[in-house]
Amino acid sequence: MKQSDVCVVLFFYVLCLVFYVLIGDLPEEAQTYPMTIVGCLALLNTFFAFQHVKRFLTEGLLDDFPAIFSGFQTKQFFGAVLLCLGFVVLLPLAGFYVASLVFLVSCLLFLHVPKLHLLLTILVLAGLIYVVFTLFLKVPLPMGILFS
């Protein structure tokens, strides 16, 4: 039995429990269908757990996380995720184009992209988004509280 499968089983049980509690708040007529789905999920999860308990008795618990996360670049991954989240936070404040510029420069520098490539990426991407979304689709991209 693999450790990752234990996580899957736990995740689905927690999910079923959360939805089970939430279903209780619905009017009685609206409860049947979601309850059936939650029941199905819990049943399938139990089958899955049972299948793996049988394996646990013969093979024991295997730590497969090193294999799943082999070559995982912790600093790079969390750095990129933080920059992405920063971009989403900055978007309503500074507006789309300013936030994009800040995000692209910081992210490309963080990922060690040469300066010429950095400049080209910003120009191409800004041009593409302006032509497609602003000119063609006429999407009002956020202007930001600071500039509106």
Place this chain on the structure above:
Amino acid sequence: MTDTILLAAAGFLHALHPLNLLAMLMATIVGIVIGCLPGLSAAMGVALLLPITFGMDPATGLIVLAGVYCGAIFGGSISAILVHTPGTPASAATAIDGYELTLQGKAAKALTVACVASFFGGLLSCISLYCFSPLLAQLAMKFKSPEYFWLSLFGLTIIAGVSSKSMLKGLMSGVLGLLLSTVGMDPMEGVPRFTFDFSILDSGINTTCALIGLFSMSQVLILAEKAIVKRSRPVDFKDKIGLSRKEMKRLSPHIVRSWIIGNIVGILPGAGASIACFMGYNEAKRFSKHKEEFGKGSIEGVAGSEAANNAVTGGSLIPTLTLGIPGESVTAVLMGGLIIQGLQPGPELFTTYAGMTYTFFAGFVLIQFCMLAVGLFGARGFAQIGRLSDAILIPSIFILCVVGSYAIHNNLEEVVIMLLFGLLGWLAHKFDLNTAAIVLGLILGPIGEKGLRRSLLLNDGDPSILFSTPLCWMLIGLCIFGLLSPLLMNRMERRMREVNTTTDEAPAKNA
């Protein structure tokens, strides 16, 4: 019959509109670029381009998505041939002989064969699209609420069963999608379910946001976790692009055979281009008069694989458009595009919206010509684009994901939903869950729910209505087949491997 021919002719007239031609050319180029970048999939490309199609005429929008789909499937062969790295899993078999040809200084020859075989594979698959879609749509006309319930269940069982290593994990992924589809207003009672007082969730989880998150945003996270490596330089080829008549004659039977294989694989939900390419390659090897060339640079091997993976494209659209059952993740995203345009897959596409459907079919035919022209003349350029670093792709794809999900309703809350689905897609990738099944559950959930609840309402809550017609029983049978199909697929795969080892061992023994 006459009506169909007239509709097909009108479809061609509409598809030949300059705007449509420009759209298919651009989409094919974008698709090839995505395809030749290792790590990016056709589904990711189609999901990323979904929001761009909102403002377009439905037929043009679908042509754009199909252009990206076909382009990406072919594009994967460029990096497979030139740098021995398949751009998409669909080109894995092409890399075997394609790269060997490159090492022999015949890169242009290999690219020409891949391009011509892809063209014919895709073009011939349109024949079945034109012939079988209306027939299947006629059958779907007989479907009522109980049949729609079973149909949605069938779609879910087959994709969940076939495309996962563990059938139970596949089914759990599908049911997770069904559970997420319950978020929003109850269709019968009109009460909000699991919306946490967010008005954006009243109409349910936006399918486009979910698609962009599951297929594109998750790709950003997958790329960000891996060490960024410099891609190898593609071989600078100097031989001429083109095929002699003799070579064409040699390749023709393999292309036709692979077309049939690819088409059948495409129509079968759950199996996809990555399976078809190996089947096409194996059959080309089995029937070839030059078996000794396979693995050492055979043009027949390249043709067999490429014709098969492109023949999947037309075939996989048949169940998607007529029954609303996408065969693989790309067609699931394409179906999402159809729903976004306010169209429901099914018989209506061949009656009320027949004009739009046949324009799309004609566009699909013309896309193959675009792919041939762009592929033959632009291979050198695409090979260079294929070297684009992941460090540039990570922020670029992310920005496009954010703009795409924001553009749907000009709402930042949907960007957050997209991010959450991105995280779900990444976790699904890590823990071997099936993203295609989650999407399918999300799409088929409301159809199944309406089918089930309407049926029960009509029969005073008595479930016997779900077993009342022969069509219901046929669909129940298909559901059982869907659950058993992983066993059949495994057996087929094992047999194919055995055939391969015996044919490989025979020449060695003779030597």
